[in-house]
Amino acid sequence: MRGSNDTVAVVLAGGIGSRAGLGHPKQFAVLAGRTLLERTVARFERSEAVDGILVLIAPDHIDRAERILKEAGFAKIAGVVPGGEQRSDSTRAALDRIAADGGAAKVLVHDAARPFVPDRVIREAVGALDDRDAVNVVDPVTDTLVTVRDDGEGGEAPAEVVDRSAVRRVQTPQGFRFPVLAEAYRLAAGDPDFRATDDCSVVMRYLPEARIAVIAGDPWNMKVTGPADVLVADLIAARLDETGTGALGGESE
């Protein structure tokens, strides 16, 4: 780690990608010639807003990840650290490592599974932390949303339409002043019911007074989750390489 004034991007690649159905962790999926892991880390390597990059990876795959990152020639890698059982365990492992290495001013926590995060989103997330404790990245919902109920015959029926104008899809990187996220996770450790699918919700739950900004995400900042996403990501990666600029076009770089 470089120093306590730095901004560290935590790339969470500690999962096994069961929903992608590839038979190996999706971070090793090859998208137009480069692994998903390499593509995601490259977004932070090229960002002037980020000083160091910490990669979390499932313990059995550390050697492979280190080889990929070394061959890619990244200069900002601050460590490759074993992830935990759940996503939140991997975040916790990252926080412990950053603290052990002397701390940081700001941390971004990003899904390795989002390989096309635009530079604009990274830059704005880091900038928002100048006067906020945390920042969430959100995108409008374009589908109609319904809640469902048990239909009494073993299936589901639509119950109510949700007002989508008040709902957003959450993306990453989510940003935090490092002491804020560390404190939220310290409080969460004392909660036997703790569960979280992202990191901003940990701050919202355990530090309700925290000042959290929201910035606009980007439709290109997709999450590779299921088999269809792997196919789409492969096509986007090829398009991205064709542009040669690191930008996809349409997003605000």
Ligand SMILES: Nc1ccn([C@@H]2O[C@H](COP(=O)(O)OP(=O)(O)OP(=O)(O)O)[C@@H](O)[C@H]2O)c(=O)n1
């Ligand atoms: N124990 C875990 C679980 C997930 N992640 C990371 O968190 C991101 C979002 O998780 P998800 O998309 O659910 O990835 P997986 O857990 O790998 O996928 P699945 O749930 O399909 O097994 C991914 O980049 C994943 O590698 C992690 O670092 N540690």
Ligand SMILES: C[C@](O)(CO)[C@H](O)COP(=O)(O)O
């Ligand atoms: C963090 C996240 O990407 C925000 O939308 C999402 O919660 C991750 O969910 P997953 O089921 O771990 O992919």
